Amino acid sequence: MTPTNDELFARAQAAIPGGVNSPVRAFRSVGGTPRFLVSARGPYVTDAEGREYVDLVAGWGPAILGHADPRVIGAVTDAAARGLSFGSSTPAETELAELVEQRIGPVERLRLVSTGTEATMSAIRLARGFTGRDVLVKFAGHYHGHSDGLLAEAGSGLATFALPGSAGVPADIAALTLVLPYNDLDAVRAAFAEHGDRIAAVIVEAAAANMGVVPPLPGFNRELIELAHANGSLVISDEVLTGFRVSAAGWWGLESTTEYAYTPDLMTFGKVIGGGMPVAALGGRADVMEQLAPLGPVYQAGTLSGNPVAVAAGIATLRAADASVYDALDRTAATVSDAVSAALSAEGVAHAVQRAGSLFSFVFGDDVASGVTDYAGVQRQEAFRYAPFFHAMLDAGVSLPPSVFEAWFVTAAHDDTAIGRIVDALPAAARAAASARPA
Ligand code: PLP
Numbered sequence: 001m002t003p004t005n006d007e008l009f010a011r012a013q014a015a016i017p018g019g020v021n022s023p024v025r026a027f028r029s030v031g032g033t034p035r036f037l038v039s040a041r042g043p044y045v046t047d048a049e050g051r052e053y054v055d056l057v058a059g060w061g062p063a064i065l066g067h068a069d070p071r072v073i074g075a076v077t078d079a080a081a082r083g084l085s086f087g088s089s090t091p092a093e094t095e096l097a098e099l100v101e102q103r104i105g106p107v108e109r110l111r112l113v114s115t116g117t118e119a120t121m122s123a124i125r126l127a128r129g130f131t132g133r134d135v136l137v138k139f140a141g142h143y144h145g146h147s148d149g150l151l152a153e154a155g156s157g158l159a160t161f162a163l164p165g166s167a168g169v170p171a172d173i174a175a176l177t178l179v180l181p182y183n184d185l186d187a188v189r190a191a192f193a194e195h196g197d198r199i200a201a202v203i204v205e206a207a208a209a210n211m212g213v214v215p216p217l218p219g220f221n222r223e224l225i226e227l228a229h230a231n232g233s234l235v236i237s238d239e240v241l242t243g244f245r246v247s248a249a250g251w252w253g254l255e256s257t258t259e260y261a262y263t264p265d266l267m268t269f270g271k272v273i274g275g276g277m278p279v280a281a282l283g284g285r286a287d288v289m290e291q292l293a294p295l296g297p298v299y300q301a302g303t304l305s306g307n308p309v310a311v312a313a314g315i316a317t318l319r320a321a322d323a324s325v326y327d328a329l330d331r332t333a334a335t336v337s338d339a340v341s342a343a344l345s346a347e348g349v350a351h352a353v354q355r356a357g358s359l360f361s362f363v364f365g366d367d368v369a370s371g372v373t374d375y376a377g378v379q380r381q382e383a384f385r386y387a388p389f390f391h392a393m394l395d396a397g398v399s400l401p402p403s404v405f406e407a408w409f410v411t412a413a414h415d416d417t418a419i420g421r422i423v424d425a426l427p428a429a430a431r432a433a434a435s436a437r438p439a
Helices: 005-015 070-081 091-103 116-131 157-161 185-198 220-230 250-256 308-320 323-346 375-379 383-395 416-434
Strands: 037-041 044-047 052-055 109-113 135-139 177-180 199-205 234-239 266-269 280-284 351-356 359-364
Touching: 052 416, 070 308, 091 109, 091 280, 091 308, 109 116, 116 135, 116 199, 116 234, 116 266, 116 280, 135 185, 177 185, 185 199, 185 220, 199 220, 220 234, 234 250, 323 351, 323 359, 323 416, 359 383, 383 416
Parallel strands: 135 177, 135 199, 199 234, 234 266
Antiparallel strands: 037 044, 044 052, 109 280, 266 280, 351 359
16 A cells, blocks of 8 residues: 555654655645655656655756756766766866856856855855955845754745754854845945944845845845945855756846846855755855865865756756757746736735746735835745645645745746646635635
8 A cells, every 4th residue: 555645744743753755845834744756747746645746846946947847867877877976087077067157257267065055164264264254144034054054034944944043053153144134235334334344245145035025126236245345245145045946047137138147256056056966065256266175265165066967957957948948937926926816816915926037926914015126025925825825726736945045936836727727726725825724
C-alpha cells in the first residue's frame, strides 16, 4: 500500500526535526500536513498519494522552464555520466561565469558556491575584508539566508514564524547588524550620519520577495548606492531570488534601461543559476572580488563549489531561458495575479497585488489595500485570510507557497490548461478567504 502524506509526515517527524529540512515546508503558518512530493514535470508536481497539483512554488524559484525540462535533464544526465565531483577546475565553471558576466555588467568576476546562504555570507566577509570595517546594514523583512549576522528581522521562514531572529546567534554578532526599514532613504541617511565610518556594506534584496513581494521604490537602489559610496561603504545587491528570474539579467537588468540604473559593488545569485541544483554565486567589481583567496586575504572555499553536475544544470537553464521564456513568465504572472485579484474582489476581500516583474504576492485587508512598501506594512495585513485560501486551492489541486510571506513563482511551462485549473479553483478559495476570522 502506498503510504499517505499523513503517514509519511509522522515517520519524518520521528527522524527529522519537525519532519522537514527547511522550516517553511512544515506548513506551520497554514496548518495541515505537507505534501510529500515524488515527481514533478512541467507546471505540475505529484505527491506520494498520486495526486497532481499545478505548482506555483517552482522549487522556491529555480524552475523557470518548468520542472524536469528535457534540456536540463539531458545536460545533468550527460554530466553525471562523466563523473559526479572532481574537486578540481572544469571548463564548464568558466562557461557559467562568462554567461553571467556577459549578461550582468557589474559582474566582472564570479565565484561559484553551493547555496545562497554561502553567497551572501562570503560577500559580507569580502566587503568587511575590503573595507576593514565591521558593521553591516540590512533591511527589515529582507532574507539573505541563515548565516548568523543575517538573522535579524529577516523575512521568509522568520516572517512566517514571527521570530525576532534566532536562538544561537551571539549578541555580539547580532550587534554588528543594523536593521533599517526598507524603502526609507531617510533611515539610511541617518544610519550613515551616525555610523558611516564603521559600515562595511549594505546588503539589500534587489527587489524584496521574502516578506511577500515588496518592490523597491523608483530610484531606491540607485540612491542607496550613492549614499553608501559617499561613506566609503559597499553595496551587496542580493539577486538570489530575482536573478535570471525577473529578466535574463535579473532585477538589475530591469532597472538598467531606466533613469534609475545602478551599479552595485557585489551581487549574489542562487536558485535559477543552478536550474534546480545546488549552485549559487557571488560576483562584482574585479578589485573587490580579487581580494578573495587565492589572490587576496579573504578566505572562501568549498568541496562542492562548481560541482560539474550542478553547473551543467545551471548552464542548460540559462541557455534555454531566451526572451520567449521571460515573455511567458510575465504573461502568466499577469494572468494569474489578475485572476486572483478579480476572484478576491468578487467576494469583497480587500487586498493588493504586490508585483516585482514576474514575482507577485497578495496582502489582505483595508489597511493595506493600496499596497505596502515595507515590513511594517506587510505585518499590518489580515494574514489570517491566507490559510483558508491556501487550503481551498490545495484541495482543488493547486499548490501555493505555504505562507502569506512568500512570493508566488510561475514557470514558462504554465500553459492554458494549467492556468485554467488555477482560475477554476479561485472562486471557492476567495470565498474561504472572505469568511475567514482572526484566530
Ligand atoms: N537571499 C535571498 C534573496 C533568498 O531568497 C534566499 C533564499 O530564499 C537566500 C539568500 C538564501 O539562499 P539558500 O536558501 O540557497 O541558502
